[in-house]
Amino acid sequence: MLAACDSGDGGRFDVILVGDEKSALSADPPFSPAAGLLREATGSGLVGLDAEGRIRPDLADRWIVTDDGLSYIFRFDQSALPGTEPLTAREVRTALLKAIKDLDGTGLGKDLAMIDGIYARTNQVIEIRLKTAAPEFLQLLADPALALRFDARKDRVLGMENEGGVLTLATYAEDPRDAETMDLRIAGPKEAVQRFQRGEARLLLGGGIDALPHVELGGLLRGTIRLDPVTGLFGLAIGDSEGFLSLASNREAISMAIDRQALIAPFGIGGWSPRTRLVPVGAPGTQQPAGRWAALTMEERQNVAVQRVAGWVASEGAIAPLTIALPTGTGGDILFRRLSADLSRIGLGARRVGPDDKADLMLVDDVAWMDRPEWYLHRLDCNVTKGLCSEEADALVAQAIAEPNAEVRLQLLSEADALLTDLDGFISFGPPIRFSLVRGGVDGFAVNRWGFHPLSQLFADPT
Template identity: 40%
Template sequence: MPHTVRSLALVALLACLTGCFGKDDRPVQIVAIGDPQSLFSADARMPHAARLLRAATVEGLVAFDEKGNVVPALADRWIVTDDGLSYIFRLRDGKWGDRSPITAESAQASLQQAIAAQRGQPLGSNIAVIDEIKAMAGRVIEIRLHQPMPDFLQLLAQPELGLVHNRRGAGPMTSKRTSDKEIKLSGVLLRPIAPEDRGLPAEEGWQEHTRRLRFSASSAQTALKLFAAGDIDLVLGGTFADYPRIDSAGISFGSVRFDPVQGLFGLSVVHGDGLLSLPENREAIAMAIDREALSSMINLGGWTATTRVVTPGLDGDNGSVGERWVGRTIEERRALATSRIARWKGGTRNIGPLRIAMASGPGNDLLFERIAQDLKAIGLDTRRVATGADADLRLVDVVARYAAPAWFLDQLACSGTNKLCNQTADQLVDKALIEPDPLKRADFYASAEAQLTITNSYIPFGVPVRWSLISASISGFAPNRWAIHPLMPMAILPK
């Protein structure tokens, strides 16, 4: 081939490669805050970064869109029977990652495998609502439940329930391990899968409307430094622990997006020994926390402080459980708490510092100082320990997977790892799950919350804090109440 022809051919090839995935061949750089190795975690208890990667490469029957809505994935449509006990899904006419067709039988086996992997994990007790999974004619599967669960589709959309066939998922993106030498981060390069391979209508020139993503995980310090320098386009997975780093990194507040989440943000009582053996002593600790001062410290508009186990105002919350100690000032509460602690000491008992476990980070540094000051006011010393160390109290900071009282109550159930629990509360939740009347069901949930409130095994502060950093180049991102930001929408260029 003449030199000129070879040169023209090379130019044409380079032009094709540049245009195959959008106008700009530079991948969008996305970093999730977390241990860099957590991205490839095979543990069923997935870290945040691993959940995002799994959602991008291993779809479930349904998935989340960027706004947190449940949308079709491997199933392109479904119906729910009037009694709420049967969900019938029609699978799309697509292929697994190994190019074999998606069938009812293969999807059934994959879903059963995903469910088995979650036994003993955070989703395990929720998944127990499933009674049977049946492969029906053609590409149809039926999931039957023991009792109705209004948020069942929300549960199925969780990344942990993505379906794997022969060790591979079915998209919507493919991944390849890669590293960026300039920013010194290892991760994965993600590309959208062709529509026809996903069981969707073929679309000519679909590559021109998509772009590649490079997805990594790093510490908050590294992520914020790279974002401030313009080396990465999006930071995901921010929590209160690292929130103060934004200001110290010199990042414009206009780049910050907060997710309007619900969930648990407070202290869990690890054991019922010594001082913590009595619920009134545990209540004394709860009374000592100055939530107004905590709210001022967090200093976020819309942040909700609460003394309740269940975030107020959810669907299914009848409002009969109110905030605690209404009408009592913080001084009055602390006076009562001080008397209880003094009575327990009885002049002879020696109480060592309460060990409080929480992750590192400047936000948690401030939080611990606040808690230590509050408990000092009632005669208790404190000592901070690492998250995996033996502790008396442990910081809980988790976003609700679905917005219903059942999720909150389940986190504190006796079926979990909680050493302090209330069996009466569990029984009331069980009754609520099979109660068809929504008003009676709400009463059961309220009674269960009241029982847990009396137990004082969890000391609530308020709702969790979740944030992201977003540059002008990002599309397909929206704050949502689950703090889950699927990667596939960010690979679609706006038209």
């Protein structure tokens, strides 16, 4: 288990999660990253992820996939605590169907639309039928939003208590004195990093663009930052399609004007590669095709944008400063300075608003949970996004999910991607940034492509 820090007067604890305590403890989807970590620790999915991001057994002890890839059959044992009834496949099916229903209107809910039916075949066997083959379906089932809770399986999950802002996770033991425990605190980006740097924890999880500027890379923190090789959506969604933003060519002008390398340079992230396209090719690290406007230099791109802004002003009049919804912390400060500078170069003003305020441009920062085009397209679905969307693209994606022919399915998804690209409703910067801070050796922690670090894996044996 993660070695415990002192629990005396210094108020030291084991793990810090970057986030907001209220949202982290919320039972309502969509779940924040911190909420996902807590759900994974205190619930059980059919399968889960290990520290390195690989699929591991959870409720299901084993499973098979039929040759056509359309049926996943899971078997789980019926062990229960003394005095409780064994868990049945019917109970699991009911809980799983409810969890999926609760995700309606979220990106994950759209991902799970590939499910054709869920059946309890015996007391120990569940079958999930898919509309089309999906090699990464197990990855979806490992999402913490599908972590279920059953009294009959307390021995397979961690208990959690909340006292004075400190959460305590504990393994099950008939005698509570035999339980292994871990203390956690949830704090905002700046406070979380500062607490870690004061030695109040050995592990910080959930670091992102707003926490990174507070990390001191020298001294005690040398070698302690761990960057996850994630991909996903990181950029600006268009929240208003009136006035200057009513034309796709003008929305494109804003995207052309942003110097993505300069945008991220102040954060000191080595190896980060900008991406102007919505959907990346392959897994993280895969060589990407040439970006949009690859034939133009940054100066030439901004010159094109200047002409479009000037043309609009000449015919329609002055353009009000564009509002940009960004995080309230230091990372948001840095992004706004860079974005407003680029917009100023093409004749546009900018005004910053809070992350939850209505805005012309809204920051999206979301790690992909699977390497499939549908994941990206579902996040821009008209029933999911608050930004500009395309019902025509949504229809193509829905058609693709039900299409049995793999080549036709990819063609439909490609057409949907092209529609959204032409719409210019999302301005992609590149992959999100996710990091952890680790002090000394911590068993059960490893960087991984999903940027998700299960708390259950920090215990040597949670069962």
